[in-house]
Amino acid sequence: MPFLMTEKRPLPLSNNLVLSLDFGGTKLAAGLVDLEHGKLLAARRIPTPPDAARCLAAMLELAQGLLAGEHGQAVGAGVSFGGLVEKDGRTVVRSHHVSGWDGFPLAARLETELHLPARVANDADTAALGEYHFGAGQIVRNLLYLTVSTGIGAGIIQDGALCQGENGQAGEIGHMLLLPDGPLCPCGRRGCLEALASGRSIARQMRQKLAENGSLEVIENITAQSVAEAAAAGNPLACSVWDAAMRWLGIGIANAANLLNPGRVVVGGGLSRAGALLFEPVQRVVAQIVLDPTLQITPAALDDDSPLLGAAMLVKAAL
């Protein structure tokens, strides 16, 4: 019978090493984090397998490989998960990306397999924790972190603590309703921020515009990145799609900022790599709406490492 870890291990004061796992939509990542210095000591990444069972098996292999290395004994496992997670940090509600995760007791299973206490949180929450403790959010106590990529999500830090809401679903900024009867959102509602300004919606709107204009361009190959590049080059259709999306993103951020009064809004995710093309119009729109003129909007500093670094902080908070 496998050894079942149900109690938290005491933290040896000399050891700040934590195993971090990131179940993302396109990749699985595992790393060892030195909490004292906020450093990722080792990391391994592989493409995300297509179902939950294979994801878990592949992740366990990555984790066991890292734990068998030379870095020392980890005191716990922090997990970033791309989907909804119960507020107690133990059970997955459902994945945003991969089938088979509904109601899965991920923390208990990892504790059984890895003999470490485990704690799980949504990936926008772990990225927010990462940026707050080690990245672009270090100078404030109240932070709103946005990830803008295929979808749009957010993590909220209030007075230095993660704000998860009554049932762990705080931060669903992507489903802030901005345009009643607007475009259909993956959540089934219409006119959500995600349906107006995510990478998926930008590509969809560009395809629609090209089709309406009888364009001969290869519509299937349109991505948010290609729209950004065409907008930067002055293509009028791309500019109109991009500018409209950035206006909605600015409105969504400003509404959230008026509610939460963060010192900083940190924006990460694939679309944030558009740089000034995203930040300049968004800052302009936000400035027209936001009540606190000291609000700053800045790019994420940690890039792909923020979920791993933030997940490590889940372990620190639980010990």
Ligand SMILES: [Zn+2]
């Ligand atoms: Zn929605």
